[in-house]
Amino acid sequence: AQSVTQPDIHITVSEGASLELRCNYSYGATPYLFWYVQSPGQGLQLLLKYFSGDTLVQGIKGFEAEFKRSQSSFNLRKPSVHWSDAAEYFCAVGAEGQNFVFGPGTRLSVLP
Amino acid sequence: DSGVTQTPKHLITATGQRVTLRCSPRSGDLSVYWYQQSLDQGLQFLIQYYNGEERAKGNILERFSAQQFPDLHSELNLSSLELGDSALYFCASSVEGRGRAFFGQGTRLTVV
Numbered sequence: 001a002q003s004v005t006q007p008d009i010h011i012t013v014s015e016g017a018s019l020e021l022r023c024n025y026s027y028g029a030t031p032y033l034f035w036y037v038q039s040p041g042q043g044l045q046l047l048l049k050y051f052s053g054d055t056l057v058q059g060i061k062g063f064e065a066e067f068k069r070s071q072s073s074f075n076l077r078k079p080s081v082h083w084s085d086a087a088e089y090f091c092a093v094g095a096e097g098q099n100f101v102f103g104p105g106t107r108l109s110v111l112p
Numbered sequence: 113d114s115g116v117t118q119t120p121k122h123l124i125t126a127t128g129q130r131v132t133l134r135c136s137p138r139s140g141d142l143s144v145y146w147y148q149q150s151l152d153q154g155l156q157f158l159i160q161y162y163n164g165e166e167r168a169k170g171n172i173l174e175r176f177s178a179q180q181f182p183d184l185h186s187e188l189n190l191s192s193l194e195l196g197d198s199a200l201y202f203c204a205s206s207v208e209g210r211g212r213a214f215f216g217q218g219t220r221l222t223v224v
Contacts, residue, residue: 045215101157
């Protein structure tokens with residue numbers, strides 16, 4: 001069965017601290033992997049994606065993610081969080097000819 | 113701006129009523145997806161259309177239906193509305209129905 005888990009429902013970090021959001025997946029085909037961010041009152045925005053090649057992917061807003069096939073993980077990281085990063089983050093998995101499976105999301109709060 | 117347009121942005125209606133949500137995909141995108149996001153269930157895939165035909169169906173209730181028109185815009189019809197249908201409904205589009213998808217801002221439906 002296809003599934004995406006984001007074990008952390010809500011994470012709170014201080015501004016300037018580092019961040020890692022976890023994503024694990026179960027997917028039959030070779031997956032495409034995505035991270036989306038949803039800011040309050042706004043639609044989803046693509047942060048980064050992995051299709052193939054270098055397993056460390058750079059995205060927008062200073063985010064990066066590392067694909068680890070052996071762990072079926074695609075964790076999102078940022079070295080220094082800004083207050084504007086407070087949002088809901090969704091990990092998603094897809095494959096050619098198939099649909100996306102979204103994780104339940106992780107809410108990020110940033111303390112001043 | 114993702115290029116995907118959803119209307120209306122907000123909709124408040126009574127139980128038992130019927131509403132239609134509209135989505136205009138990005139220019140050139142043939143595939144349209146509909147998602148429902150509620151607080152307790154996260155993001156749920158509803159249905160996908162590709163070039164006018166239904167391609168995949170997810171957790172879509174029988175009270176809900178959708179279609180994609182020759183100009184590729186799509187409508188999601190929700191009938192016999194219940195309080196639990198209150199949610200944010202997202203539309204996304206992609207070129208070929210796989211890989212990267214672009215999301216609209218969503219329609220917030222409130223059933224009272």
